[in-house]
Amino acid sequence: MxxxxxxxxxxxxxxxxxxxxxxxxxGELVAVIGPNGAGKTTLFNLISGQLKLDKGKIVFKGEEISGLPPYDICKRGIGRSFQIVNIFHRLTVFENVQVAMLSHQRLSSNLFSPAQKLAVEETNRILESVGLSxxxxxxxxxxxxGDQKILEIAIALGNEPExxxxxxxxxxxxxxxxxATMALIKQLAGTRGLTILFCEHDMEVVFDIAQSIMVMHHGQTLIQGKPEEVRKNKEVQEAYLGGEFDA
Ligand SMILES: Nc1ncnc2c1ncn2[C@@H]1O[C@H](COP(=O)(O)OP(=O)(O)OP(=O)(O)O)[C@@H](O)[C@H]1O
Ligand SMILES: [Mg+2]
Structure with missing residues (x-):
């Protein structure tokens, strides 16, 4: 994909x-791990178009998306949340998701008109699926x-990403x-058929739910593989897991 x-x-x-x-x-749940400053957030920003890459190539569903603006990449089916919570603090939980939903439907200009009624069902469905109803x-x-981080996931779902x-x-x-959040992510991957790419510092969480793990170190990919392969890899153990992970 x-x-x-x-x-x-x-x-x-x-x-x-x-x-x-x-x-x-x-359909996979893929984790990116690596120490602070390894380049994980930057990589995600390159994929979602928040940053433009200098070199290389990014292909989504068979089409090159490198260098496209974020709204275009979002429209093609990539949604995201941010490391630092990114919500409208003065709006209600419902409105936060509704705005995402309406802007996805390109109806945001009518937000304060009768169109406001729109997306009510979809919004409720999303809130229900993340447990924020x-x-x-x-x-x-x-x-x-914790709930703000969950709301961010709900907002990202408002764009109906793949x-x-x-x-x-x-x-x-x-x-x-x-x-609870990891259970939710697992469940979203299962029931909504979502493909999920995430980065995470908690190794227990990563090795528990990821089907594939990519290890970043100094901006480079050390390895990508199944959790067992990554756990066994000598280079990974030396560079990153070290004493803090019980292989
Ligand atoms: N806009 C920027 N300008 C300059 N340097 C940046 C910028 N964004 C990131 N960096 C640097 O790039 C490196 C990688 O940062 P990045 O945020 O991608 O790491 P990360 O793996 O997400 O780390 P963390 O686990 O702490 O979130 C860091 O050294 C960071 O200081
Ligand atoms: Mg980061």
Whole structure:
């Protein structure tokens, strides 16, 4: 579904992504891991078009998307959430998802007209699928951090993506919230037939749910493979897992 081939991205003299490769098959749950500053967020920004790549190629559903603007990439079916929570704090939970839904339907200019009624069912369905229905009328800014991160996933679903990219979906969450969020992600992949690409620092979470793991180090891809292969890989153990992971 997605092929990232030898992509490079520099910021001035500093190369953040230096020949990264990634393959995501339809229906897979793929994790990108790597230490702080490895280039994970930059790679996601290249895929979703927030940043333009310097070199390399990104192909989605057989078509090259490298260099396309974010709205175009979104329209083609790639949705994402951000490492830092990115919601409309003064709108309600419902409105946050509804806005995403309407803008996806290219009706955003009519948001404050009778068209407001639109997408109500779809919005409710999404809120239900992420477990936020009972907080639909709450102001987004008043939610707990964990619920705000879940709301971000709901907003990304409003664009009806085929590939959902999540940048540290459990960052800052309690162990309970983390477990619930990972269960939700697994469930979304199953029931909605979504393909999910995420990055995450919690190794337990990664090895528990990912079907394929790509390891980044200094902007490069060290390896991509099944969890067992990655766990056994000597280079990965030395570069990253080290003592902190019990192989
Ligand atoms: N806009 C930018 N300008 C300059 N340097 C940047 C910019 N964005 C990222 N970098 C640098 O690129 C490197 C990779 O950053 P990136 O955010 O992709 O890492 P990451 O793997 O997501 O790290 P983390 O796990 O901490 O989120 C870092 O050294 C970072 O400081
Ligand atoms: Mg990051």
């Amino acid at each position: 997605l092929q990232v081939e030898a992509v490079h991205k520099s910021f001035g003299d500093f190369t953040a992504v230096y020949g990264a490769n990634l393959t995501v098959e339809q 009972d907080k639909a009328r709450n102001i987004a800014g008043s939610l707990s951090h 590939l959902l990219i999540l940048d540290e979906p459990t960052a800052g969450m309690s162990p309970e919230e983390t477990a």
